[in-house]
Amino acid sequence: xxxxxxxxxxxxxxxxxxxxxxxxxxxxxxxxxxxxxxxxxxxxxxxxxxxxxxxxxxxxxxxxxxxxxxxxxxxxxxxxxxxxxxxxxxxxxxxxxxxxxxxxxxxxxxxxxxxxxxxxxxxxxxxxxxxxxxxxxxxxxxxxxxxxxxxxxxxxxxxxxxxxxxxxxxxxxxxxxxxxxxxxxxxxxxxxxxxxxxxxxxxxxxxxxxxxxxxxxxxxxxxxxxxxxxxxxx
Amino acid sequence: xxxxxxxxxxxxxxxxxxxxxxxxxxxxxxxxxxxxxxxxxxxxxxxxxxxxxxxxxxxxxxxxxxxxxxxxxxxxxxxxxxxxxxxxxxxxxxxxxxxxxxxxxxxxxxxxxxxxxxxxxxxxxxxxxxxxxxxxxxxxxxxxxxxxxxxxxxxxxxxxxxxxxxxxxxxxxxxxxxxxxxxxxxxxxxxxxxxxxxxxxxxxxxxxxxxxxxxxxxxxxxxxxxxxxxxxxxxxxxxxxxxxxxxxxxxxxxxxxxxxxxxxxxxxxxxxxxxxxxxxxxxxx
Numbered sequence: 001x002x003x004x005x006x007x008x009x010x011x012x013x014x015x016x017x018x019x020x021x022x023x024x025x026x027x028x029x030x031x032x033x034x035x036x037x038x039x040x041x042x043x044x045x046x047x048x049x050x051x052x053x054x055x056x057x058x059x060x061x062x063x064x065x066x067x068x069x070x071x072x073x074x075x076x077x078x079x080x081x082x083x084x085x086x087x088x089x090x091x092x093x094x095x096x097x098x099x100x101x102x103x104x105x106x107x108x109x110x111x112x113x114x115x116x117x118x119x120x121x122x123x124x125x126x127x128x129x130x131x132x133x134x135x136x137x138x139x140x141x142x143x144x145x146x147x148x149x150x151x152x153x154x155x156x157x158x159x160x161x162x163x164x165x166x167x168x169x170x171x172x173x174x175x176x177x178x179x180x181x182x183x184x185x186x187x188x189x190x191x192x193x194x195x196x197x198x199x200x201x202x203x204x205x206x207x208x209x210x211x212x213x214x215x216x217x218x219x220x221x222x223x224x225x226x227x228x229x230x231x232x233x234x
Numbered sequence: 235x236x237x238x239x240x241x242x243x244x245x246x247x248x249x250x251x252x253x254x255x256x257x258x259x260x261x262x263x264x265x266x267x268x269x270x271x272x273x274x275x276x277x278x279x280x281x282x283x284x285x286x287x288x289x290x291x292x293x294x295x296x297x298x299x300x301x302x303x304x305x306x307x308x309x310x311x312x313x314x315x316x317x318x319x320x321x322x323x324x325x326x327x328x329x330x331x332x333x334x335x336x337x338x339x340x341x342x343x344x345x346x347x348x349x350x351x352x353x354x355x356x357x358x359x360x361x362x363x364x365x366x367x368x369x370x371x372x373x374x375x376x377x378x379x380x381x382x383x384x385x386x387x388x389x390x391x392x393x394x395x396x397x398x399x400x401x402x403x404x405x406x407x408x409x410x411x412x413x414x415x416x417x418x419x420x421x422x423x424x425x426x427x428x429x430x431x432x433x434x435x436x437x438x439x440x441x442x443x444x445x446x447x448x449x450x451x452x453x454x455x456x457x458x459x460x461x462x463x464x465x466x467x468x469x470x471x472x473x474x475x476x477x478x479x480x481x482x483x484x485x486x487x488x489x490x491x492x493x494x495x496x497x498x499x500x501x502x503x504x505x506x507x508x509x510x511x512x513x514x515x516x517x518x519x
Contacts, residue, residue, distance in 0.1 A: 070268060071267050071268065073270065073273070074266055074267035074268055074269070074270075074273065075267060077266065077273050077276075078263055078266060078267065081276075081280075114264070116264040116265070116267045116268055117260070117261075117264040119264075119267060120260065120263050120264045120267055121260075124263075163288050166281070166284070166285040166288055167285060167288045167289045167292055169285065170282070170285040170286055170288070170289050171289060174289075186286065187286075189247070189251065190251065190282070190283045190286040190287065191286060191287060191290050193251065196248070196253055208242070211242065211243065211244040214244050214247045215241075215244060217282070218247070218275075218278055218279060218282050221278070221281075221282050221285070222278050225281075
């Protein structure tokens with residue numbers, strides 16, 4: 001969450017930031033990235049990662065915007081997955097881009113072609129550091145709450161209805177599976193969390209056959225879900 | 235990481251269930267940063283996995299509700315609720331697996347019934363003895379049974395020997411009275427044979443060997459039978475003050491026949507003969 005009432009400073013490449021005192025002490029710099037401006041980075045869509053790094057180092061504002069535009073959705077997705085907390089994910093999102101730009105400008109990217117890997121490592125380390133800083137008790141509770149959210153992402157009556165709906169869809173998928181063997185594969189893979197090779201070997205499946213079962217189940221689930229959603233919209 | 239490999243290996247499913255190696259996970263996450271299609275796949279795989287577990291939790295919750303567990307859970311904190319949810323998930327996996335197992339067995343049963351319903355090919359000769367489906371296994375089984383019988387018989391024999399030895403030891407522990415003493419004299423150059431009488435029952439016999447001189451020194455004595463086979467040998471045998479070597483032997487050691495006992499002493503580091511005596515062991519009466 002950004003401290004909207006704090007003075008906004010404008011930097012190179014259209015990057016804005018605010019400073020905010022933390023309740024636990026210290027100062028947190030929050031960088032606000034403008035949404036990727038299609039016009040600004042228009043000519044940079046197809047440039048390689050190494051070229052993008054080079055341009056950022058040269059101080060090209062369009063390259064800064066292209067970096068954000070290219071990776072913001074993915075980074076946000078990963079951070080939400082890792083933290084299971086939207087607010088923390090937002091904070092880390094800002095911090096990752098701020099640090100990434102800083103390091104790129106300082107020439108600290110060892111392999112510019114692997115820019116995505118660099119960004120991912122940076123975000124991962126920041127996530128780990130975030131949880132390391134918190135007290136063990138807080139982290140434990142957050143993890144438990146996060147796990148609760150993963151299992152039951154919605155609460156209340158609506159949540160209960162949505163869960164029932166999902167469960168019904170999964171039951172339908174299971175019912176439509178070709179054989180009992182396919183059902184076994186899914187139960188053992190998703191619920192019992194057994195080793196993939198063990199399941200495959202026990203059921204006498206080849207690797208491609210095993211993958212096909214999972215792929216088919218997921219595709220049927222998706223089709224059913226989308227059909228269901230379409231009916232709801234009508 | 236290319237899309238072909240991602241599809242072929244079902245990487246999104248492996249990723250959401252934490253089955254990727256650290257290296258592959260890093261590579262896939264780096265790929266996810268720039269690939270919307272794979273992010274969607276991961277989101278669907280996540281959703282499917284959660285829904286699968288939801289089904290399992292529902293089944294477990296039904297069971298738990300019967301036991302009034304949910305009422306108790308509702309009063310607990312989030313940590314306890316989560317711990318119980320995890321436990322319920324584990325419980326849920328069991329009936330789910332059992333259902334899957336049962337179905338699998340039913341399939342096998344159906345196949346077996348179908349196979350049984352098919353007319354069997356005519357058998358060449360019905361065998362009166364039921365044959366094992368695997369002759370090699372049957373042969374091995376027979377071999378093991380024979381070995382077990384042999385070992386059982388051997389054990390029986392060993393037990394008998396053990397019992398007999400026990401009786402003998404018990405008898406030996408009893409006080410020995412009137413032990414038979416056979417006096418044998420060492421006479422150099424004499425061919426006269428002393429005599430040792432063997433009783434009808436096993437017993438100890440004291441062989442009292444008269445020494446040629448009364449010098450107190452250790453002797454080595456060797457008894458050999460007529461064939462030259464050593465039946466007993468003793469070293470560091472100290473003579474009695476009466477200049478005899480008293481050797482207590484058991485009658486089992488001596489069979490009827492001729493024997494020769496040779497005595498040796500060590501002088502100046504060398505072993506030298508000190509005398510020899512022949513004796514005849516014979517049954518009494």
